[in-house]
Amino acid sequence: MAVQRVKFYQTGSFAVGNRLLDPAMRSVQSDATRTNAITSGHRACRGCGEALGARYVLDAAMRATGGKLVTVNATGCLEVFSTPYPESAWQVAWLHSLFGNAPAVAAGVAAALRAKGRTDIRVIGQAGDGGTVDIGFGCLSGLFERDDDVLFVCYDNQGYMNTGVQRSGATPPAARTTTTPVEEQAPGNRFGQGKFVPFIAMAHEIPYVATATIADLRDLEAKVERAMQLRGARYLHVLVPCPLGWGTDASETIRIARLATECGLFPVFEAERGEVTDVNPIRHRVPVEEYLRRQVRYRHLFEPTRRDDLIARIQARADANILRFGLLDEKES
Amino acid sequence: MRAQREGSQAVALTVARCRPEVVCAYPISPQTHIVEGLSAIVASGELAPCEFVNVESEFAALSVAIGASAAGARAYTATASQGLLFMAEALWNASGLGLPIVMTVANRAIGAPINIWNDHSDAMALRDCGWIQLYAQDNQEAADLHILAFRLAEQLSVPVMVCMDGFVLTHAVEEIDVADQELVDRYLPPYRPRQVLDPKAPITIGAMVGPEAFTEVRYLAHQTQRQALTVIPRLADEFATVFGRRSASLVSPYRTEDADLVVVALGSVLGTLAETIDELRDDGVRVGALGITTFRPFPTEAVRAALRDGQRVVALERAFSIGSGGVVSQDLRVALAGMDCPLSTVVAGLGGRPITRPSLRQLITQARSAPGDPTAGPQPLVFLDLDRDLLAHG
Numbered sequence: 001m002a003v004q005r006v007k008f009y010q011t012g013s014f015a016v017g018n019r020l021l022d023p024a025m026r027s028v029q030s031d032a033t034r035t036n037a038i039t040s041g042h043r044a045c046r047g048c049g050e051a052l053g054a055r056y057v058l059d060a061a062m063r064a065t066g067g068k069l070v071t072v073n074a075t076g077c078l079e080v081f082s083t084p085y086p087e088s089a090w091q092v093a094w095l096h097s098l099f100g101n102a103p104a105v106a107a108g109v110a111a112a113l114r115a116k117g118r119t120d121i122r123v124i125g126q127a128g129d130g131g132t133v134d135i136g137f138g139c140l141s142g143l144f145e146r147d148d149d150v151l152f153v154c155y156d157n158q159g160y161m162n163t164g165v166q167r168s169g170a171t172p173p174a175a176r177t178t179t180t181p182v183e184e185q186a187p188g189n190r191f192g193q194g195k196f197v198p199f200i201a202m203a204h205e206i207p208y209v210a211t212a213t214i215a216d217l218r219d220l221e222a223k224v225e226r227a228m229q230l231r232g233a234r235y236l237h238v239l240v241p242c243p244l245g246w247g248t249d250a251s252e253t254i255r256i257a258r259l260a261t262e263c264g265l266f267p268v269f270e271a272e273r274g275e276v277t278d279v280n281p282i283r284h285r286v287p288v289e290e291y292l293r294r295q296v297r298y299r300h301l302f303e304p305t306r307r308d309d310l311i312a313r314i315q316a317r318a319d320a321n322i323l324r325f326g327l328l329d330e331k332e333s
Numbered sequence: 334m335r336a337q338r339e340g341s342q343a344v345a346l347t348v349a350r351c352r353p354e355v356v357c358a359y360p361i362s363p364q365t366h367i368v369e370g371l372s373a374i375v376a377s378g379e380l381a382p383c384e385f386v387n388v389e390s391e392f393a394a395l396s397v398a399i400g401a402s403a404a405g406a407r408a409y410t411a412t413a414s415q416g417l418l419f420m421a422e423a424l425w426n427a428s429g430l431g432l433p434i435v436m437t438v439a440n441r442a443i444g445a446p447i448n449i450w451n452d453h454s455d456a457m458a459l460r461d462c463g464w465i466q467l468y469a470q471d472n473q474e475a476a477d478l479h480i481l482a483f484r485l486a487e488q489l490s491v492p493v494m495v496c497m498d499g500f501v502l503t504h505a506v507e508e509i510d511v512a513d514q515e516l517v518d519r520y521l522p523p524y525r526p527r528q529v530l531d532p533k534a535p536i537t538i539g540a541m542v543g544p545e546a547f548t549e550v551r552y553l554a555h556q557t558q559r560q561a562l563t564v565i566p567r568l569a570d571e572f573a574t575v576f577g578r579r580s581a582s583l584v585s586p587y588r589t590e591d592a593d594l595v596v597v598a599l600g601s602v603l604g605t606l607a608e609t610i611d612e613l614r615d616d617g618v619r620v621g622a623l624g625i626t627t628f629r630p631f632p633t634e635a636v637r638a639a640l641r642d643g644q645r646v647v648a649l650e651r652a653f654s655i656g657s658g659g660v661v662s663q664d665l666r667v668a669l670a671g672m673d674c675p676l677s678t679v680v681a682g683l684g685g686r687p688i689t690r691p692s693l694r695q696l697i698t699q700a701r702s703a704p705g706d707p708t709a710g711p712q713p714l715v716f717l718d719l720d721r722d723l724l725a726h727g
Contacts, residue, residue, distance in 0.1 A: 096539030108400025
């Protein structure tokens with residue numbers, strides 16, 4: 001008989017419920033002995049989704065590896081807010097080299113560990129979406145192709161937020177950034193075909209690809225744990241809303257991430273060797289408008305005149321995702 | 334073991350005897366034979382557990398070396414030309430992080446126009462990136478300098494480039510004595526990194542440094558690199574003791590003692606130059622050469638010590654700073670400050686154009702035509718064998 005994996009969902013409140021669970025099943029973050037891989041006192045903005053995501057990813061990875069972890073970080077917000085000399089928020093072995101080379105540097109660390117017979121020590125590479133889908137993309141593809149034993153994590157906040165909110169290859173259509181301004185003829189970022197790196201990672205047929213958001217932190221921890229059970233190149237793409245760049249209230253970060261999945265714009269799934277193995281179904285579907293209108297970067301879709309044409313195009317993308325991944329339970333679809 | 338070998342093969346064998354733990358490479362002419370040789374040695378299992386990583390670009394090649402070195406492995410790569418420039422950002426990063434990577438640069442021109450042949454434009458363009466730069470005169474030196482380079486890099490925690498002329502050396506077959514493993518092991522101890530990525534003692538490497546400390550970081554890098562000027566001669570002496578043959582060091586003077594003209598050059602052209610000097614000496618012309626092996630850090634004192642007042646100095650340059658002039662000349666001018674040594678620059682051998690003995694003879698003869706008269710003799714900047722007909726038809 002097939003055994004279904006137990007999954008924990010977060011609903012309503014933004015806390016991770018643990019008290020009713022067996023201690024072994026509680027989240028990494030609820031464990032008093034967690035690493036605090038990225039400790040408090042760093043300089044991230046209030047409500048930063050990336051800081052939250054990185055803390056969960058690394059603490060989960062530290063637990064999964066018994067603390068035998070080396071982290072390689074690309075240039076970007078995460079690097080800047082965590083290591084202003086002479087301070088460091090990192091309580092893991094941590095290396096920052098450049099913006100575009102984190103996957104290659106991580107591959108180098110993994111190669112050194114193989115040469116030294118220390119494959120018990122695992123490697124995580126991490127970058128924002130700029131460092132992953134744009135400037136670091138060549139190195140990332142090389143890492144996948146070689147199947148180096150690295151988990152690469154992209155914290156996707158859909159733009160170059162560290163440099164002041166410019167467009168990246170991960171910026172969605174119609175979003176306003178400082179380099180995709182809103183004018184009469186140019187309502188924010190163009191409607192292109194997009195660059196969804198999880199698909200590109202899957203095309204490399206690497207052992208594991210997953211997406212996650214900071215709205216479902218138990219799911220994020222579980223995916224890190226799963227990734228660390230496997231060897232070879234693994235990729236985790238985490239949606240991390242950015243209050244500064246998206247124009248959202250700092251208290252709304254997790255709600256925004258949840259709405260991104262519940263409207264279908266950000267599909268949450270797992271894939272192994274190029275095949276989707278699991279999806280997180282949408283339990284309360286919302287129209288994209290629910291997600292869009294809370295963000296200043298989309299305000300021009302609603303003011304001064306409502307742009308139903310553009311909202312419909314975005315809705316169509318969400319609908320396509322829902323169909324493609326089967327995100328709705330049968331009773332709802 | 335002494336044998337007829339291609340320069341690239343000698344370098345590959347020598348690097349292997351230095352027991353690298355991670356070798357990463359991306360192919361570019363004329364560097365390819367070196368990494369092909371190393372890949373074969375690694376594949377044979379002889380270097381186990383060395384990892385050979387085939388990467389997708391030169392930028393990745395050096396980045397893999399950076400990660401490997403920071404994780405405590407002895408790391409090596411090789412490149413040339415466009416590849417070196419594609420690494421530029423990572424070059425500064427490796428030196429800034431104090432990672433003792435050793436890299437061979439098979440010197441080649443930079444495009445456009447694309448040109449695969451030898452000159453020094455590539456390494457000279459990156460002379461300020463914090464790497465030590467050593468230039469080999471011949472293939473014996475090229476091979477031996479790698480052993481010294483690993484020792485030097487790891488002693489100072491500074492990366493080292495070993496520059497050897499593309500094709501002229503990399504593809505030339507000559508008798509080369511590749512150092513025995515036992516002797517290399519005696520000379521080069523295992524790599525002990527100054528700091529390492531260790532989960533048991535986690536450290537942060539590569540923090541962001543603002544105006545309050547950035548100048549100090551650069552000052553320390555300068556001081557550390559300058560230490561090489563005392564370390565290299567000591568390592569060269571020790572090399573001679575262990576291996577029983579001289580090693581290149583900071584500079585190599587050739588028949589300069591009573592010379593009234595000294596040609597300063599780097600790399601394989603020094604061989605042609607030595608033969609030309611011998612010919613001219615037979616004719617009674619008092620001329621010498623000064624080879625610069627260590628170009629970064631620049632051996633100011635050694636250059637001054639090798640020259641004396643009244644000597645005319647000609648810098649024979651295989652690279653060129655467009656809009657300014659000779660690259661080596663700038664350092665020479667600083668080194669010669671206060672000395673009575675009129676300096677002129679000759680740009681030669683760009684993009685693989687051969688520097689022939691007749692051309693050198695003519696150059697030296699012209700330069701000596703009016704000894705003692707600084708207004709006579711060569712122009713301050715000359716392009717050797719410039720084809721005026723081609724320019725006229727351009």
